[in-house]
Amino acid sequence: MSTVDSSPPTAPGGTTATGAKHPVDQVPPVSRLFVLGLQHVLAMYTGCVTVPLVFGAAVGLDTSTIGLLINADLLVAGIVTVIQSLGVGRLLGVRLPVVAGATFAAVSPMILIGNEYGMPALYGAMLVAGVFGLALAVPFARVVRFFPPLVSGTVVTVIGLSLIGVSGGLIVGNDPEAADYASPRNLALAAGIVVVIVAISRWGRGLVAQLAVLIGLVLGTLVALPMGLTDFSTVGDAAWIGLAAPFHFGPPEFHVAAIVAMCTVMLVIFTESTADMLAVADMTGRRLSRADLARGLAADGLSGLLAGSMNSFLDTAFAQNVGLVEMSRVRSRFVVTAAGVMLFLLGLVPKLGEVVASLPAPVVGGAGLVMFATVTAVGIRTLRTVSFENNSNLLIIAVSIGVGMLPEAAPDIYSNLPREVETIAGSAITSTVIVAFTLNLLFNHGPGSRLRDDGTAKAATPPAGPAAPTDGRAEGGAGHGGADAAPTPTTSAAGS
Numbered sequence: 001m002s003t004v005d006s007s008p009p010t011a012p013g014g015t016t017a018t019g020a021k022h023p024v025d026q027v028p029p030v031s032r033l034f035v036l037g038l039q040h041v042l043a044m045y046t047g048c049v050t051v052p053l054v055f056g057a058a059v060g061l062d063t064s065t066i067g068l069l070i071n072a073d074l075l076v077a078g079i080v081t082v083i084q085s086l087g088v089g090r091l092l093g094v095r096l097p098v099v100a101g102a103t104f105a106a107v108s109p110m111i112l113i114g115n116e117y118g119m120p121a122l123y124g125a126m127l128v129a130g131v132f133g134l135a136l137a138v139p140f141a142r143v144v145r146f147f148p149p150l151v152s153g154t155v156v157t158v159i160g161l162s163l164i165g166v167s168g169g170l171i172v173g174n175d176p177e178a179a180d181y182a183s184p185r186n187l188a189l190a191a192g193i194v195v196v197i198v199a200i201s202r203w204g205r206g207l208v209a210q211l212a213v214l215i216g217l218v219l220g221t222l223v224a225l226p227m228g229l230t231d232f233s234t235v236g237d238a239a240w241i242g243l244a245a246p247f248h249f250g251p252p253e254f255h256v257a258a259i260v261a262m263c264t265v266m267l268v269i270f271t272e273s274t275a276d277m278l279a280v281a282d283m284t285g286r287r288l289s290r291a292d293l294a295r296g297l298a299a300d301g302l303s304g305l306l307a308g309s310m311n312s313f314l315d316t317a318f319a320q321n322v323g324l325v326e327m328s329r330v331r332s333r334f335v336v337t338a339a340g341v342m343l344f345l346l347g348l349v350p351k352l353g354e355v356v357a358s359l360p361a362p363v364v365g366g367a368g369l370v371m372f373a374t375v376t377a378v379g380i381r382t383l384r385t386v387s388f389e390n391n392s393n394l395l396i397i398a399v400s401i402g403v404g405m406l407p408e409a410a411p412d413i414y415s416n417l418p419r420e421v422e423t424i425a426g427s428a429i430t431s432t433v434i435v436a437f438t439l440n441l442l443f444n445h446g447p448g449s450r451l452r453d454d455g456t457a458k459a460a461t462p463p464a465g466p467a468a469p470t471d472g473r474a475e476g477g478a479g480h481g482g483a484d485a486a487p488t489p490t491t492s493a494a495g496s
């Protein structure tokens with residue numbers, strides 16, 4: 001995919017070759033900024049708050065604490081979104097209309113770490129992952145070819161599959177001894193949410209279709225009210241304006257296994273964000289250099305430092321908002337800046353966080369089922385671009401998914417191993433990334449592979465035509481536009 005469309009080529013200083021200001025750098029009137037920014041917030045809000053909702057329920061946090069996580073999540077997402085769109089000197093921000101939000105890729109590892117080591121260890125691992133991301137941003141922008149659709153598609157597929165069980169736990173409950181465990185009422189409510197979301201997505205138009213999950217959550221909560229499944233008692237005690245203290249759960253703790261898991265998630269985030277940033281560059285007609293990409297990835301790394309200190313979560317570029325840029329044809333990055341400011345302000349309203357945290361678990365589970373299954377489908381769609389003309393790629397996918405899903409199918413399989421090994425191997429995402437990356441490196445980039453140093457396929461000998469790509473790239477999928485050009489996108493982002 002080229003990063004340049006029919007728009008005039010960009011020149012230094014944010015202008016086109018004709019001297020006009022590039023559409024990305026144009027500032028709409030204030031009234032339009034608000035409306036268009038709000039549209040971006042609505043498009044990503046549900047996906048953003050789902051992470052703290054699902055995580056908080058899975059580790060047994062109370063409603064007020066989950067509300068705190070929701071506010072912190074929105075606050076940090078707003079900060080990172082503003083940084084991505086405006087930029088900070090030569091250090092941070094891709095300077096494109098990119099919206100940041102909490103990634104689904106981190107949910108399973110976070111639940112594992114939170115239950116095994118506690119919240120201080122989780123946030124300590126995020127801090128280290130943030131430093132890791134900042135240090136790795138520039139090198140990753142140059143070696144992103146080692147994370148082709150073969151690797152990223154496999155990982156995204158496992159991310160979705162591993163989270164479906166989490167949504168199931170929200171629907172049926174986590175206590176088999178509870179009177180309402182797996183009750184027909186809860187199952188029917190969750191099923192109704194799924195039907196509503198599917199119907200709105202299928203027959204809705206424009207923004208209505210994009211808000212299908214949010215509408216489903218609202219309708220589901222209204223239905224749950226007379227069923228006695230809602231409890232908004234904590235909302236009245238929450239403040240209208242407030243900010244949680246940094247390190248709310250205590251001083252950070254550092255455990256090797258937790259750090260390895262979160263640093264691995266950072267690699268997944270980089271892969272997702274790379275695809276989204278390149279897609280936005282293509283839509284807006286702005287050429288994306290490796291330096292631009294590195295600044296965007298560094299902003300993702302910064303989210304780790306912010307999350308670790310401000311009780312939030314790792315952020316990535318949100319795919320929903322990439323689609324909104326394409327649909328609306330509004331290319332100004334300042335629209336996204338307005339959205340970031342709105343997210344920041346929403347994060348300062350604890351009462352709103354309490355309302356969201358009080359949503360009935362079966363309602364959240366039904367909505368989560370659709371979203372997580374969609375993540376799986378996006379991963380499968382990404383794998384369509386992989387060449388299966390040799391058995392190596394099929395084997396890489398099979399073994400990676402098998403190893404990744406093993407602890408989901410048999411949770412106690414690593415229980416007799418050292419605690420650190422159990423944490424790393426027991427995370428579906430961490431183990432999948434390690435296996436897929438290693439096998440792709442050995443089979444497709446090692447001695448005797450059919451790839452050149454730049455990642456493109458070698459021609460057969462004697463050359464009878466273009467060689468089949470071996471790392472999951474479609475023909476012609478090499479990097480484009482000279483040494484400073486960013487590589488071709490490797491996947492559609494799905495961690496959001």
